[in-house]
Amino acid sequence: MKAWMTAAEIAALTLPGLPTTKRRVIDFADRNGWKSRPRSGRGGGFEYDTACLPLAARLTLAQVEARETASAIQAGELPIPAAAGDVVPANAAGVLRRDARLVIVGLFRDFLARSRLQPTMARQVFCHLYNEAAARPNPDGAHVAGQGPLLITVPAWVRNAKRTVCPNSIRNWMVLQDEGAIGRLAGAYKGRPKGGTLGQANGGAVATFIGALVLKAPHLSAEAIRDQVEAEFGATVEVVLEGTGEVKGVDLPPLRAFQRFLASWKSEHAEMIRRQTDPDGFKNTMRVSGRNMNAWVARPNMLWEIDASPADALCQDGRHSVYVVVDIFTRRMIVLVTRTPRTEAVLGLIRKAILAWGVPETIRTDNGSDFASRWAASAIAGLGIKVDVCDPYSPWQKGTVERHIGTLQKCFMELLPGYAGHSVAERKRIEARKEFSERLGQPEERAFAVELTARELQTMADEWCSAKYEHRAHGGLKGKTPFEMATGYAGALRRIENVRALDTFLAPLAGKDGFKTVTKFGIRHDKADFRHVALVPGTRVFCREDPADMGRLVVYDEDKVTFLCVAECAERLGVDPGAAVRASREAQKERTAAEVAPLQADIRRIKPRDMIERVLAGARADHGTVIAMPKRTEVHTSPGLEGAAEAARVLAGEAPVRTREPEARPVARIERFEAPKTEIQMKRERWARARELEAALEAGQVVAPEDAAWLVRYVRTPEYQGFLMAYDGAVEA
Numbered sequence: 001m002k003a004w005m006t007a008a009e010i011a012a013l014t015l016p017g018l019p020t021t022k023r024r025v026i027d028f029a030d031r032n033g034w035k036s037r038p039r040s041g042r043g044g045g046f047e048y049d050t051a052c053l054p055l056a057a058r059l060t061l062a063q064v065e066a067r068e069t070a071s072a073i074q075a076g077e078l079p080i081p082a083a084a085g086d087v088v089p090a091n092a093a094g095v096l097r098r099d100a101r102l103v104i105v106g107l108f109r110d111f112l113a114r115s116r117l118q119p120t121m122a123r124q125v126f127c128h129l130y131n132e133a134a135a136r137p138n139p140d141g142a143h144v145a146g147q148g149p150l151l152i153t154v155p156a157w158v159r160n161a162k163r164t165v166c167p168n169s170i171r172n173w174m175v176l177q178d179e180g181a182i183g184r185l186a187g188a189y190k191g192r193p194k195g196g197t198l199g200q201a202n203g204g205a206v207a208t209f210i211g212a213l214v215l216k217a218p219h220l221s222a223e224a225i226r227d228q229v230e231a232e233f234g235a236t237v238e239v240v241l242e243g244t245g246e247v248k249g250v251d252l253p254p255l256r257a258f259q260r261f262l263a264s265w266k267s268e269h270a271e272m273i274r275r276q277t278d279p280d281g282f283k284n285t286m287r288v289s290g291r292n293m294n295a296w297v298a299r300p301n302m303l304w305e306i307d308a309s310p311a312d313a314l315c316q317d318g319r320h321s322v323y324v325v326v327d328i329f330t331r332r333m334i335v336l337v338t339r340t341p342r343t344e345a346v347l348g349l350i351r352k353a354i355l356a357w358g359v360p361e362t363i364r365t366d367n368g369s370d371f372a373s374r375w376a377a378s379a380i381a382g383l384g385i386k387v388d389v390c391d392p393y394s395p396w397q398k399g400t401v402e403r404h405i406g407t408l409q410k411c412f413m414e415l416l417p418g419y420a421g422h423s424v425a426e427r428k429r430i431e432a433r434k435e436f437s438e439r440l441g442q443p444e445e446r447a448f449a450v451e452l453t454a455r456e457l458q459t460m461a462d463e464w465c466s467a468k469y470e471h472r473a474h475g476g477l478k479g480k481t482p483f484e485m486a487t488g489y490a491g492a493l494r495r496i497e498n499v500r501a502l503d504t505f506l507a508p509l510a511g512k513d514g515f516k517t518v519t520k521f522g523i524r525h526d527k528a529d530f531r532h533v534a535l536v537p538g539t540r541v542f543c544r545e546d547p548a549d550m551g552r553l554v555v556y557d558e559d560k561v562t563f564l565c566v567a568e569c570a571e572r573l574g575v576d577p578g579a580a581v582r583a584s585r586e587a588q589k590e591r592t593a594a595e596v597a598p599l600q601a602d603i604r605r606i607k608p609r610d611m612i613e614r615v616l617a618g619a620r621a622d623h624g625t626v627i628a629m630p631k632r633t634e635v636h637t638s639p640g641l642e643g644a645a646e647a648a649r650v651l652a653g654e655a656p657v658r659t660r661e662p663e664a665r666p667v668a669r670i671e672r673f674e675a676p677k678t679e680i681q682m683k684r685e686r687w688a689r690a691r692e693l694e695a696a697l698e699a700g701q702v703v704a705p706e707d708a709a710w711l712v713r714y715v716r717t718p719e720y721q722g723f724l725m726a727y728d729g730a731v732e733a
Helices: 007-012 022-032 055-074 092-115 119-134 156-161 167-179 182-186 196-216 222-233 255-268 270-277 279-285 343-357 374-382 395-411 424-432 454-467 482-487 499-505 577-605 610-623 639-651 679-698 705-714 718-727
Strands: 004-006 036-038 046-049 143-145 152-154 236-240 247-251 304-315 318-327 333-338 362-365 386-389 515-517 523-525 528-530 540-546 549-556 563-568
Touching: 004 007, 007 022, 007 046, 092 119, 092 152, 092 156, 092 167, 092 182, 119 143, 119 152, 119 167, 152 156, 167 182, 196 222, 196 236, 196 255, 196 270, 222 255, 255 270, 304 343, 304 395, 304 454, 318 343, 318 395, 318 454, 333 343, 333 395, 333 454, 343 374, 343 499, 362 395, 374 386, 499 540, 515 523, 523 540, 523 549, 528 549, 540 563, 679 705, 679 718
Parallel strands: 304 362, 362 386
Antiparallel strands: 004 046, 036 046, 143 152, 236 247, 304 318, 318 333, 515 540, 523 528, 540 549, 549 563
8 A cells, every 4th residue: 555645535435534626635734633744746735644545535545556456467468587597487377377376466566565574574465365265166257355455466376376375485485586596496296296195086076076075074984084085086096107197097096094194184274174164263353354444433422333142140030141342432331131132122221322322423234133223223323423334144243243242141140149151062061060969950040040130131231331341441442441531522412402302213113113194083093093193194204112101102304303382182192101001911810810720620520531531432432333344364374383282281270290291193204315426316316305394294204303304404505496496396217
């Protein structure tokens, strides 16, 4: 970024927060005490130090200059010195590497001049930003990283040629360029390619596939990744032989090679992996951030930040939420305890802060429904307050209030008797501190020693903010306390004198958006007509409810600002809305109690088993007399079943124990075969023996136990099954 600029140059750029004419820029510089020096050259005048510009203007100026530098780089307008004895790149790839490195050196030199950092620190920061920009998967256009003086823009072709850089490489390339040896920037790549076989396999497709697997499923082991690669590319991969350039197929490397490659790849791309697999962790630990993104805030109430969070302490009526508003300039903090996050609580917190601090110029919030509702938007805009809505899922854009909520939870909530922990794990540890026998069957409030009501929590939070927090030295205030920052400001603060007017303006909208059309009966709202003589039928008006009276509507013109009248409903006049709601709840409670009372006797009479017993009794009554017709049956038996039946009769004493086989049943005994002369003869004889034994069993003859045991074993063999299939049960002659 240019160090000195004239008033005319500053005005021509139309920077945010600065005038757009030369005369007004000079007046602005005089009022704010900008550092200046006499301008050299024709015309005279003064030049101003660009470090005195507001932060927003400096950021815009740095972005403009970075774009101009990137355009010059892409157009090939970088000066390239040459030496007489320089080498010439051997191929087109070398030329591309040389040109890309020259562009990177030019980007760094421009970055070094704009950042005003020491060379060593500048190289480290530049490489970090370059690697972040190159990691973005955007094949078209330039890649941008950083902001303000730390902004770099990398052309797409440079990013494709050189994905990452390191500080030592930047230093070496600068030396070669200064010596005029730009041809040596192409490099002399020899030896084994980076990443080994996996790094160059299939032209780098294998390495790319492995990287995609790591980003898609970081939990995969090296063995699982190897299986995926084998399924995708096969058992062999293609590599280029060194020297000859021949393409050769080689076996897929072993598991150990995959483990080494993964360890190296994850170490080299740790930042990219963290960004893709753990975005929140990347934002908290690795994302480049400025020390003070709100440095442009120059006075109290210039910017407030508001956010909400569940309280880490329990109350007697359950867990509540806390809304916190922080004044960025003084770092003062105000807390509002509410049952649930809602628009009414947001406006209540704003009212509380306005009465204490004054009216803010800008309020920064997220895009939650409690902040983005029409009620909140209408009330804040009507007070003349600007709203700065953060991008979705970007909590760092309101990091000040986020850190203040953390301070409140850790330094205040932890001291309360109902502290329940900052996380589920801590909550379990707190529960475990009590003896199990002491908390067995106890409710949650007794387990956590809950003693406070929501009102007591609010009182203690207010006292802690004013008596403790505001008198603590703050790092963001250069050691000063919020109280010192607030009391040390000598300027004027905008305040609202009429509190009743503020309450009326923050009142709820009538209906969905507050707009109503006057009819001949008045304004129809909540099933009632509100009348006033000043209301002309057909007029479109904007209405708010009276927080203290259900029978009144505050009517404004369609512009939401011009007050017209207060319309009244005679039937509801003088009724407090809160009392009406409480009365309705009591009536509802009495009505439901009256309906339940006649049922109490039956409820007590119904026992837990009654319902299932009634169902089963009904089923028996409906289907208990239905009998299925008997089916035709036949007796199934087998030798085993017959033996078991006989054993059962003996055990029951119905039959005597037999010590020998009855003579009435002849025993069929098969003589042993002599050893056959050939294998075929042995197989045929075994088959014939089995068939004879089977025939004897079918005839009811008693077989010797050893023959029966042999038959049981033989029928399970492939030999028996083969004969059975071949002869279909017939014995071969």
